[in-house]
Each structure stands twice: as structure tokens, then as C-alpha cells.
Amino acid sequence: MKFNTDFLVIGSGLAGLAYALKVASKRPDAKVTIVTKAEESESNTRYAQGGIAVMLDKDEDSFKNHITDTLIAGDGLCDKEVVKMVVKKGPKRFREITNWGAQFDKHPSGDYDLGREGGHSVNRIVHHKDVTGWEMSRALLEQVHSMPNIEILSYHFAIDLITEHHFKEQPEVKPGEVTCYGAYVLNQKTQQIERLLSKITLLASGGTGHVYKSTTNPLVATGDGIAMAYRAKAFIQNMEFIQFHPTSLYNPGASPSFLISEAVRGFGAKLKTKSGEAFMHKYDQREELASRDIVARAIDSELKISGDDFVYLDCRHLDMEAFKKHFPNIYEKCASLGIYAEKDMIPVVPAAHYLCGGINVDMKGRTNVGHLYACGECSNTGLHGANRLASNSLLEALVYAHKCYKDGIKKYESIEIPAEINEWSAEGTVEPKEKIVITHMRKELQTLMSDLVGIVRSNERLRLAKEKLHLIYKETKNLYDNSTLSPQLCELRNLVTIAYLIIEQSIDRKENRGGYFNKDLV
Known part of the structure; x- marks a missing residue:
């Protein structure tokens, strides 16, 4: 079975939804198809608590400050031109998402309530309580549903990208000259594998957290897009740079791990051993506001010294009414487990959280595979270098979704899909006896x-x-x-x-x- 589309989007997080919305709005005659392996709202975006880093306060902040903070976090491996571009385009992309209906917390004065997280020299994190990603996803899905030329295929699992080696007669293809023509997709409702042909394909498939036992990522984060791109001969880089979030809630058996946002430390919470001793001063002068890699390694070191399973995050000295208002989801989750932040310290451990590398793309979001773009966590843009600055990921997703859209919209009409692409063959395979x-x-x-x-x-x-x-x-x-399959x-x-x-x-x-x-x- 086959069907065709103009733009195929694999993934329904912030990057994929923003891209689809822009394409569909600009070209109402084009067909846009979003493929997602679970329900449409299930993505890493949905679980992003802290917020989006963007320069909005010109009195206290500047593009230069945000660029400098990003470069410091990236430890010398960021692409400086990419960092400048993403930071400077950020405010415009942020205004777009507010125009699409996303709501963010404000002071009574009308100014945005800007939070601060590790690695940031000033307050620049825009947030919606402690469920920022969920709010952004909600707003975009509402807009996407209003577009008649966007189709969302939930419970469709992309298996492999279609390239020249799926042609009936395989042409001689030199390295670096592979072209993508869509994907083979498993329809989980019919159990049929469909050939979904497309002029332009965008991988916005998220991260890789479930390669580890403990991760803050939802169950869908299994690196599918990166693995597909690798098999299609795309260049993959910086995969060694896994960001472990220092503070996931210690709750054995729970998957995914519940995230205690970095913004809680920005709010004044202190890390302590089980014996109640603060320890971050031993590792970095910024203490709890050091970058994530430093805090995660500090906790890992303390656990190896003590033999304990977790350390504590102490919030007991904080303004608890303000804490509950700012972090209602975190407070309620802890309370549901009998941990009350006003009187109990919160047990935390590091967990796999974010991949800083991925599919190599240029400043327009293009991979080395023809007609194949990538953005969001599955991509390696050069923004993060060796370590992502907190809350730069949602910013990157918005900026690169726009870049991918601008480049792809110019060329899709001239792309011809070859007629000689094979249907998927399951010949000789049998249902496994035991899963x-x-x-x-x-x-x-x-x-x-x-x-x-x-x-x-x-x-x-x-x-x-x-x-x-x-x-x-x-x-x-x-x-x-x-x-x-x-x-x-x-x-x-x-x-x-x-x-x-x-x-x-x-x-x-x-x-x-x-x-x-x-x-x-x-």
C-alpha cells in the first residue's frame, strides 16, 4: 500500500508541529503529513518543565550575554555562527508562538516572569508554571487541527527512510549523494507496512533517553530518527555528549523518571547528602547554579563516596506559597508520594535527559541526504557543543523549524518522486513466539x-x-x-x-x- 504527500514530518513535538504549521499556512495547496508512533501529544516537548531561554529584557540582558552563556556551557565545541543566529532569531520565533496562543507567566505589571537556571548569568527563562512544554504543545496542536491540509497519523511507526537502495533497480550512488523519498511506516492499527512517499522529509523525532535505565524522557524517546538517518547514510556526530539531568525524583521502578526542574535550584533549593551536608561548594563556585554536567558529576561523585542511592534537594527554607505557585506540578507529584517540600527534603538522582549531538545539519536544517531535513533534539546543529545550556532546546526547535521550512518551501514543487520504488516486503518472516x-x-x-x-x-x-x-x-x-515487525x-x-x-x-x-x-x- 502506498500514499503520497508533499511534506512528511516524522515526530509531533515542538519542532515538527511548528514546521508543519508554517508549511501548511504558506502553501495551502501542499499536503503535509505528520507521522507519530504514539498519540499526537506524546513527545519530549510535553515534558519540558523549565521553559524557553530567550532574550526579552533589554535592561538586564543582551544577545551578547546569552551567546556568551551558551558558548561557556558548550565548552568550546559550539558553532559560534549558529549560536549567534539562534539567539538573535529567538525573540521573533518566541513572538510567533505567543501569536499561536501559547500562554506564559507574567508579573502584574505585564512583563514576563523570567526564571533563571544553571549556566545562565541573568534571568531569561520564559515559562508557563512548571509545564511549559505541555502548554506550547497544546497551543500548536490546536493550530495544527485548524489546518485542512495537515494530516496527523497517530500510532504510525516509521521503520526506515526510503532511499535509492529501495529502488527496483538500484542505481550506483556515490557516498554523499543519497536522496530521501519518504519512509516505510508501520500502521499499528492494521499491522500493515505502508510506503509513504514524500518530496520533502523532516526528522523531528526527539531524543534517545531510553537507551539508559533511568531517564526523564517519555517512552517514545528511543532514537528512531537518528537510527533511521544513520542507516540512510546521514552523518551523525557528538553522540558521546549525553546530558544527564542532575535532579530526577528518586522513585525506583517509575519510568520515565519524574523531573525536578533545574528552575527549582534557580529558585534557591540546595543539594545535600543524606546526612544533611551541602556539597556543591566543593565542586564549583556557582554551586547549585553550575552547568548540568558539573552538577550531575558532583552528585555521582558524592553517591560513589557515600554508597547511597540518592542525594536530597532541600526546599524547606524557600517561600512555600511562591514555590507552590511556580512549581505546582512538582509539589503535587512529591506530595502524592508523601514528600512535602515545606518539611521534607526531596530525594533526587541524575537521569539521562538530553542528547547534545545527533544528525548533522547545516544552518538551513539540511542533512547530507537529499530532501532530508532534521530539527529538534534528533539534530546536531552546533548550538549545544559539548553541553546544552538549560532551556536552549525549545529555542533551537523553533528557530530550526523555521529554517527548514524556509529552505524546503522553495524547492518542493520541482522535486519528482521516482516511480520505481519498491513496496515493503515481509516475505519469509514469522510472528515471534515470545516477545x-x-x-x-x-x-x-x-x-x-x-x-x-x-x-x-x-x-x-x-x-x-x-x-x-x-x-x-x-x-x-x-x-x-x-x-x-x-x-x-x-x-x-x-x-x-x-x-x-x-x-x-x-x-x-x-x-x-x-x-x-x-x-x-x-
Whole structure:
């Protein structure tokens, strides 16, 4: 079965929705199709608590300040031109999303209530209580539903991008000259694999958090877009730079881990050991407001020293009425577990949170694969370098969605989709007798990555991880080649690819930078 579209968007987070909305508004004659493997609102965007970093207060802030803070966090690996472009385009893109109906907290004076997070020299985080991502997603989905030329295909799992090696007669293609013509997509309702042909394809598929045991990411974050792009010969870079959020709620068995926003530390909360001792002063003069990699490693170090499972975040000294108003979702979640912030310290541990690398794109969002764009967390734009500055991710998503839209809209009409593209073939495959094997291998992979490729790495751990991953890869490939496809099997295949890229690029990294720390390189 096949169907065609003009613009295919894989992913329904902020980046994908903003892009689709711009394209559909500009070209009402064009068909835009959004594919998402769960319900339309399920994405990393939805769980972004803290806010969006944007320069709005010209008295206290400046583009120069925001650029400098981003470059410092990125530890020398940011692309300076990209940083300048994203920061300077930020206010305009932010005004667009407010025009689309997103609401942000304001003071009675009418000025935005700007928060502060680690790595920022001034208050510049615009937020909607502690559910900023949810509010932005809500507003964009409302707009998207009003556009007759946008179709959202929920519960459709993109398996692979369509390129020349899916032609009936495969042409000779030189490296760097691959072209994308859409994707093969598993319709989870019919269990059929559909050939979805498209002139322009945008990967906005989010992050990779579930390659680890503990992550703040929703269950959909399994690196599907990056893995598909890698198989289609796109360039992937900086996968070793995983940002571990220092403070996820310690609640064993819960997945995903509940995030205690960095803004809580910006509000004045202190990190303490189980014995009640503050410790951040030992690691950085900025203490709790140091960048995330420093805070996460500090907690990791304290846990190794003490042997404890968690540290505490102490909010007891804060103005609790203001705290409840600013962080209602966090307060209620803790209270539901019997933790009351006014009298109890909150147990926290680091968790995999954000991927700073991904699919290489230029300043227009283009990959090295023809007609294929990427934006949002799955992309490597050069903005984050070795470590993302807090709340720059939503800003990047908006700016690059616009860049991708501006470039793709110029060329889509002249693109011809070849007629000789194969339908998907499932010949020779059978339904696996037991899916417990897939579940077991996924858990084994997550344990391997958490134990050996976590916040602190070593040459020996990386060598062992590579060796063990090869065994999981062989078993997964055998399953994939011989089984009827399911989302669970496809996710496992993608997670194995992500793990491979993280391990290989970690081995290639010969110096500690930002979020990457190998104790043998000290």
C-alpha cells in the first residue's frame, strides 16, 4: 500500500508541529503529513518543565550575554555562527508562538516572569508554571487541527527512510549523494507496512533517553530518527555528549523518571547528602547554579563516596506559597508520594535527559541526504557543543523549524518522486513466539549503557560495552531479519544503533569536554 504527500514530518513535538504549521499556512495547496508512533501529544516537548531561554529584557540582558552563556556551557565545541543566529532569531520565533496562543507567566505589571537556571548569568527563562512544554504543545496542536491540509497519523511507526537502495533497480550512488523519498511506516492499527512517499522529509523525532535505565524522557524517546538517518547514510556526530539531568525524583521502578526542574535550584533549593551536608561548594563556585554536567558529576561523585542511592534537594527554607505557585506540578507529584517540600527534603538522582549531538545539519536544517531535513533534539546543529545550556532546546526547535521550512518551501514543487520504488516486503518472516526475548534484550542493553557508558566513563568500561553490545546486536539482527515487525522490535533495533554510535564516538573522544567525562583522560 502506498500514499503520497508533499511534506512528511516524522515526530509531533515542538519542532515538527511548528514546521508543519508554517508549511501548511504558506502553501495551502501542499499536503503535509505528520507521522507519530504514539498519540499526537506524546513527545519530549510535553515534558519540558523549565521553559524557553530567550532574550526579552533589554535592561538586564543582551544577545551578547546569552551567546556568551551558551558558548561557556558548550565548552568550546559550539558553532559560534549558529549560536549567534539562534539567539538573535529567538525573540521573533518566541513572538510567533505567543501569536499561536501559547500562554506564559507574567508579573502584574505585564512583563514576563523570567526564571533563571544553571549556566545562565541573568534571568531569561520564559515559562508557563512548571509545564511549559505541555502548554506550547497544546497551543500548536490546536493550530495544527485548524489546518485542512495537515494530516496527523497517530500510532504510525516509521521503520526506515526510503532511499535509492529501495529502488527496483538500484542505481550506483556515490557516498554523499543519497536522496530521501519518504519512509516505510508501520500502521499499528492494521499491522500493515505502508510506503509513504514524500518530496520533502523532516526528522523531528526527539531524543534517545531510553537507551539508559533511568531517564526523564517519555517512552517514545528511543532514537528512531537518528537510527533511521544513520542507516540512510546521514552523518551523525557528538553522540558521546549525553546530558544527564542532575535532579530526577528518586522513585525506583517509575519510568520515565519524574523531573525536578533545574528552575527549582534557580529558585534557591540546595543539594545535600543524606546526612544533611551541602556539597556543591566543593565542586564549583556557582554551586547549585553550575552547568548540568558539573552538577550531575558532583552528585555521582558524592553517591560513589557515600554508597547511597540518592542525594536530597532541600526546599524547606524557600517561600512555600511562591514555590507552590511556580512549581505546582512538582509539589503535587512529591506530595502524592508523601514528600512535602515545606518539611521534607526531596530525594533526587541524575537521569539521562538530553542528547547534545545527533544528525548533522547545516544552518538551513539540511542533512547530507537529499530532501532530508532534521530539527529538534534528533539534530546536531552546533548550538549545544559539548553541553546544552538549560532551556536552549525549545529555542533551537523553533528557530530550526523555521529554517527548514524556509529552505524546503522553495524547492518542493520541482522535486519528482521516482516511480520505481519498491513496496515493503515481509516475505519469509514469522510472528515471534515470545516477545519476552525483545523485552529482555532491551533491559540488558539499558543496563549495559547505564553501568558502562554513564555519567563517568573509562577506557575499560567502553571496551567492555562495545564487546557486550556486539552480542546484543547479533541477536537483534537475527530477530529483525526473521520476524514480523512490531514497534517493540523496531525500537530495540534502533536503540542498539544508538548505543553503538554513543560507544564508538565516546571511544573516539580523546579529551574531556562538557557532558563527556572519561576518568582515564584526566
